[in-house]
Amino acid sequence: MLNSSIHSTPNRGPWGKSSWRGNCSGYIIKDLIEHFKPSKFVEVFGGSGTGYDVAQSLNLNNSVHLDLNPSFGQSFSHESELVCGKYGGHNLLIHNIPGADFIFSHPPYHNIIKYSGEQWGEKGKGHPDDLSRCESYEDFIKKLNFINGKIFSSLNNGGRHATLLGDVRSNGKYYSIIKDMAYFGELESHIIKVQHNLYKTENKEYSSKLIRIHHEHLLIFKKNQIWQIPITAVKKVFKDLRASKIPTWRDLVQSAVEDLGGIATLNQLYSVLENSEKAKNNPNWQAKIRQTLQIHREFRSIQRGVWGLNLSYTAA
Numbered sequence: 352m353l354n355s356s357i358h359s360t361p362n363r364g365p366w367g368k369s370s371w372r373g374n375c376s377g378y379i380i381k382d383l384i385e386h387f388k389p390s391k392f393v394e395v396f397g398g399s400g401t402g403y404d405v406a407q408s409l410n411l412n413n414s415v416h417l418d419l420n421p422s423f424g425q426s427f428s429h430e431s432e433l434v435c436g437k438y439g440g441h442n443l444l445i446h447n448i449p450g451a452d453f454i455f456s457h458p459p460y461h462n463i464i465k466y467s468g469e470q471w472g473e474k475g476k477g478h479p480d481d482l483s484r485c486e487s488y489e490d491f492i493k494k495l496n497f498i499n500g501k502i503f504s505s506l507n508n509g510g511r512h513a514t515l516l517g518d519v520r521s522n523g524k525y526y527s528i529i530k531d532m533a534y535f536g537e538l539e540s541h542i543i544k545v546q547h548n549l550y551k552t553e554n555k556e557y558s559s560k561l562i563r564i565h566h567e568h569l570l571i572f573k574k575n576q577i578w579q580i581p582i583t584a585v586k587k588v589f590k591d592l593r594a595s596k597i598p599t600w601r602d603l604v605q606s607a608v609e610d611l612g613g614i615a616t617l618n619q620l621y622s623v624l625e626n627s628e629k630a631k632n633n634p635n636w637q638a639k640i641r642q643t644l645q646i647h648r649e650f651r652s653i654q655r656g657v658w659g660l661n662l663s664y665t666a667a
């Protein structure tokens with residue numbers, strides 16, 4: 352039942368293949384169908400057939416399930432020929448998506464699990480348009496955005512796109528797909544799905560302070576207008592702290608001492624900060640730096656005109 356923003360089912364149910372890496376619980380698809388009662392259900396990124404099996408068990412006679420894997424089902428030829436069933440060889444980067452009032456998608460989580468050449472197809476031979484084989488994370492997000500745009504366009508007005516996505520960690524770096532991708536339509540619900548039965552390699556003990564990922568996100572977008580699509584796109588910018596009006600003098604001086612290796616002369620600090628936004632707006636900026644060093648306990652005097660960091664000070 353979908354009655355809260357947390358979805359947690361310890362078992363995935365009898366649908367699809369439990370041996371298929373990266374499959375999803377059939378309960379999430381079952382609960383979506385039972386909650387929204389779509390008149391036409393389309394599933395893309397069909398994988399091991401979990402969605403198809405769920406639709407069959409619910410006697411849904413108007414559902415279409417698609418995947419790039421040619422062995423997923425009948426051969427896809429044209430979206431106008433699709434009747435209820437499973438179709439393989441459907442490439443979301445190229446082929447069209449049939450109209451529906453509900454589309455469920457469960458894309459690869461970047462390259463965490465490779466599909467073509469591993470889960471299906473000739474061993475080691477990846478498909479160039481397989482989203483689990485993108486050349487970079489940026490390329491993955493770009494392609495996912497394109498596909499999400501296509502999914503959204505294909506919906507009937509009033510229709511919904513529910514997408515299941517995980518966060519991933521690779522070489523210690525955290526990637527939040529749902530924060531980096533574009534949103535098409537109004538976000539109607541954000542459900543946290545608790546991840547049970549993690550695959551054994553994902554279950555490894557972390558030796559560092561990294562916190563294990565134990566959840567996925569189910570986002571539900573609604574199409575509320577025929578022509579005007581609200582699109583929220585993410586832009587990442589890098590800005591030098593010194594060019595910003597936000598940091599305080601303490602923040603700037605601390606960063607300058609850090610940048611200079613933890614110990615700095617006054618002249619070195621002046622030269623690192625002289626072009627900062629704050630210095631440009633303060634005719635007495637050198638005096639301000641000296642005052643900052645004296646009044647904040649994050650700094651310690653090493654000798655006349657030389658300062659170091661004292662970040663482990665204890666409050667008096």
Ligand SMILES: C[S@@+](CC[C@H](N)C(=O)[O-])C[C@H]1O[C@@H](n2cnc3c(N)ncnc32)[C@H](O)[C@@H]1O
Pocket residue numbers: 367368371373374375376395396397398399400401402417418419420441442443444457458459460466467480481482483
């Ligand atoms: C995470 S799996 C889906 C698992 C599925 N929900 C299940 O329970 O078995 C992602 C699927 O996306 C498919 N895929 C990757 N790139 C694709 C593309 N360009 N077009 C269509 N399907 C693609 C892969 O073949 C894979 O089966």
